Amino acid sequence: xxxxxxxxxxxxxxRNAMTNAEPLTLGAAHGSGISTHAQVRRVIICAGTGCxxxxxxxxxxxxxxxxxxxxxxVILELRAEATSDEVRLSKSGxxxxxxxxxLVSVVPDGILYNKVRSEDVADIVQQTLVxxxxxxxxxxxxxxxxxxxxxxxxxxxxxRQNRLVLNECGFLDPEDIHEFMxxxxxxxxxxxxxxxxxxxxxxxxxxxxxxxxxxxxxPTGRKWEAARIQNSAKKYVICNGDEGDPGAFMNRSVxxxxxxxxxxxxxxxxxxxxxxxxxxxxxxxxPLAVERMRRAVADAEREGILGKNVFGTGMSMKCEVMxxxxxxxxGEETAMIASIEGLRGMPTxxxxxxxxSGLWGKPTIINNVETLAHVSRILxxxxxxxxxxxxxxxxxxxxxxxTGHVSNTGLVEVPFGTTLREIVYxxxxxxxxxxxxxxxxxxxAVQIGGPSGGCLTEEHLDLPLAYESLRSVGAMVGSGxxxxxxxxxxxxxxxRFFMEFTQRESCGKCVLCREGTRQLLALLDDVIEGRGDQGxxxxxxxxxxxxxxxxxxxxxxTAPNPVLSTLRYFRKEYEEHIFEKRCxxxxxxALLSPEINQVKCKGCGLCIxxxxxNAITGxxxxxxxxxxxxxxxxxxxxxxxxxxxxxxx
Amino acid sequence: xxxxPVTVDRAEKFEKVCGILNRFARRPSGLIxxxxxxxxxxxxxxxxxxxxxxTSLDVPPARVFGVATFYAHFALEPKGKHVIRICDGTACHxxxxxxxxxxxxxxxxxxxxxxxxxxxxxxxETVACLGACGLAPVIVIDEQVYGQVTxxxxxxxxxxxxxxxxxxxxxxxxxxxxxxxxxxHD
Numbered sequence: 131x132x133x134x135x136x137x138x139x140x141x142x143x144x145r146n147a148m149t150n151a152e153p154l155t156l157g158a159a160h161g162s163g164i165s166t167h168a169q170v171r172r173v174i175i176c177a178g179t180g181c182x183x184x185x186x187x188x189x190x191x192x193x194x195x196x197x198x199x200x201x202x203x204v205i206l207e208l209r210a211e212a213t214s215d216e217v218r219l220s221k222s223g224x225x226x227x228x229x230x231x232x233l234v235s236v237v238p239d240g241i242l243y244n245k246v247r248s249e250d251v252a253d254i255v256q257q258t259l260v261x262x263x264x265x266x267x268x269x270x271x272x273x274x275x276x277x278x279x280x281x282x283x284x285x286x287x288x289x290r291q292n293r294l295v296l297n298e299c300g301f302l303d304p305e306d307i308h309e310f311m312x313x314x315x316x317x318x319x320x321x322x323x324x325x326x327x328x329x330x331x332x333x334x335x336x337x338x339x340x341x342x343x344x345x346x347x348x349p350t351g352r353k354w355e356a357a358r359i360q361n362s363a364k365k366y367v368i369c370n371g372d373e374g375d376p377g378a379f380m381n382r383s384v385x386x387x388x389x390x391x392x393x394x395x396x397x398x399x400x401x402x403x404x405x406x407x408x409x410x411x412x413x414x415x416x417p418l419a420v421e422r423m424r425r426a427v428a429d430a431e432r433e434g435i436l437g438k439n440v441f442g443t444g445m446s447m448k449c450e451v452m453x454x455x456x457x458x459x460x461g462e463e464t465a466m467i468a469s470i471e472g473l474r475g476m477p478t479x480x481x482x483x484x485x486x487s488g489l490w491g492k493p494t495i496i497n498n499v500e501t502l503a504h505v506s507r508i509l510x511x512x513x514x515x516x517x518x519x520x521x522x523x524x525x526x527x528x529x530x531x532x533t534g535h536v537s538n539t540g541l542v543e544v545p546f547g548t549t550l551r552e553i554v555y556x557x558x559x560x561x562x563x564x565x566x567x568x569x570x571x572x573x574x575a576v577q578i579g580g581p582s583g584g585c586l587t588e589e590h591l592d593l594p595l596a597y598e599s600l601r602s603v604g605a606m607v608g609s610g611x612x613x614x615x616x617x618x619x620x621x622x623x624x625x626r627f628f629m630e631f632t633q634r635e636s637c638g639k640c641v642l643c644r645e646g647t648r649q650l651l652a653l654l655d656d657v658i659e660g661r662g663d664q665g666x667x668x669x670x671x672x673x674x675x676x677x678x679x680x681x682x683x684x685x686x687x688t689a690p691n692p693v694l695s696t697l698r699y700f701r702k703e704y705e706e707h708i709f710e711k712r713c714x715x716x717x718x719x720a721l722l723s724p725e726i727n728q729v730k731c732k733g734c735g736l737c738i739x740x741x742x743x744n745a746i747t748g749x750x751x752x753x754x755x756x757x758x759x760x761x762x763x764x765x766x767x768x769x770x771x772x773x774x775x776x777x778x779x
Numbered sequence: 780x781x782x783x784p785v786t787v788d789r790a791e792k793f794e795k796v797c798g799i800l801n802r803f804a805r806r807p808s809g810l811i812x813x814x815x816x817x818x819x820x821x822x823x824x825x826x827x828x829x830x831x832x833x834t835s836l837d838v839p840p841a842r843v844f845g846v847a848t849f850y851a852h853f854a855l856e857p858k859g860k861h862v863i864r865i866c867d868g869t870a871c872h873x874x875x876x877x878x879x880x881x882x883x884x885x886x887x888x889x890x891x892x893x894x895x896x897x898x899x900x901x902x903x904e905t906v907a908c909l910g911a912c913g914l915a916p917v918i919v920i921d922e923q924v925y926g927q928v929t930x931x932x933x934x935x936x937x938x939x940x941x942x943x944x945x946x947x948x949x950x951x952x953x954x955x956x957x958x959x960x961x962x963x964h965d
Contacts, residue, residue: 179909179910179911179924180911180913180914180926182924183911183914183917183923183924183925183926184914184926227913228911228912228913228914229913229914229926229927231913373910374907374908375908376867376868376869376870376872376907376908377868377869377870377908377912378908378910378912379908379910379911379912379913382910413910414815414852415906415907415908415909415910416910417922452811452812453812453815454850454852455811455814455815455850455851455852455853456850456851456852456853456907457849457850457851458907469811470808471808472806472807472808472809472810472811472846473810473842473846474845474846474849475849475850531912533869533870533912533913533915534869534870534873534874534915535873535874539870539912539913539915540913564874564875577869580869611869611912613869613870613873615873619873624873627869627872628869631907635907637849
């Protein structure tokens, strides 16, 4: 390929070129728009939280050393005039396949290596970079077919996704603003400031049908329009990066992997409503996201993108990054505003909506990270192209965090309307047992939407996932956490897990939420510990509905969902706990009654030795007994017994 | 440390707080970042400093304590030298994070109520979700993330730190004291 003139490079706008039909790309690999860089070979090391935890930085340093000693011309900085015999070594944001990390991709060869350790680096440099061959052992093996996958195209985890928001996280260096700009970054913001009026921007977003990705699914365009028409000299835009749902991490990935896309979205939103101050509220548990967002803001200021004279229009734009302090309720708009104002994060009644009276009493819009990350693309490709994907009422793609008992965990971006079966089986690779092995018939449920959501069961496997369809079955998109659970999971315990969470996180303002969640938790404990009766289930349902009605904000209104949803779909399991005093999964310890099988037991005495409470007695070579009064059901005897003679635990 | 005489470094303590307060222009709206900066400095929020902050910002102490107790991130008691955080997000929970927590509590003699060991070396706490769900179950020891942790591995990691600490205590007791004293001040 001919080297391209520099001017052409900097004007390339691959983000504009992306359409539904475009094949999945990782960086320069095969994307039509990004091919301007195809002549430069790149080694990209994923530097998301997951890969870093598994030693990605060590791998990066090792690459530096090995490449330096290999005779390759290594460049670490992005340079437009790079030549074809150079190899660029760079980091990227989270590529979403965290469990297989550290991930190393080689482009344009289209190779993705998994679980790379620093001792593997020499082989990659010698065999792949110098020799042009693949290091077979580092490829991903599809657990169901045992086939090795060379890169993204033949890896079912990636090939069935439609990564529009996440795509750039996989190859852009999140700490390099120039690379972002070279790929068309901030072009949409420029368009919004220079070519479009606020009305036009609101209209475009409204036409696209974009809905809030943070949970509620409110049409973004309507929210913006409501703030735009307010007559106020001061307005604010806040990016909600307080991703509190346990089990969801898509916002973390975008903030870590493509922080400039969030800033660009914020700028467009601010232009649309007439604000000149923006703020990113990031969860304190995400130190890397905080660091990268702060750096991105500083870089954008240095480049004059943020500041006093945005794109030469004379308009000013400020962006601040604030760290949250660990309160789930602050994900709620009005609570977040209170938190930014330096108060306890307690929600206030709506109306007035923040769009009318928000931060410091001024019109304020609050958008989720993922929502904002969609915005620049909508301006670039137009609302029609955006709407081509997804369903009529829920257009576009949504990122789900697929975790739990599935073979491939990670971030999955698919169009709305994709079925659960596609996500869990085709992309997730199927349900696994506790040891991580495929369990063909192991599917029990998928919990969607975190503590506000509900459970989906086998009957919902072919339900297209979208805002309305999920609501109709008592669940919600929420922020998009999908936790797959196998048959070994006790659904009452899961309901208890979420109830404990919401009870702890309730801010205490509304009586029904504060006291109701506490009582719901106590009732669930009754079920789990064998004290429940028929009245318990009725009370759980009644109280659940009362908490839904009597709470002010989304936290309380949705807190009973996990209980009501598991009661709806797994009532039999509740009844077993109550009437048979039995947990079919053996997870509820209070319901266990360990016994020693008198026929199997050989009287070896192993269990007597390990029992911490001396509850087991018996003569040598005679069957032993457990004293139920002394037994604490710790299971030590069952683990110690070599012939599995301890039963019921 | 808890046994340190407070009076000795009192002046220095408040000097640092003043620096932080000035950095945020002594605005009550900056209370949360101010408390975060103080906690970053002292590793927890000492009571007398909270009162001082309230006076300096000209707000009632109740407001400062209200905020400090509302957010989970703020600690009103000193934490151990090594902080072990076990993620109990949904993904970690279904992948058996509780046995990991129980194993650590058992190994250290800590519990949900008393999270810090008597020798102030370790604090064990749970956290809602660290967002590293792909690696569940996850624990974080002093900012280092460990994924796919089993109870045995967690106790193993703990023993490694214990061994290092024992080495530090026996080989150069004065140095160890010096180190922990520095940590208190720095």
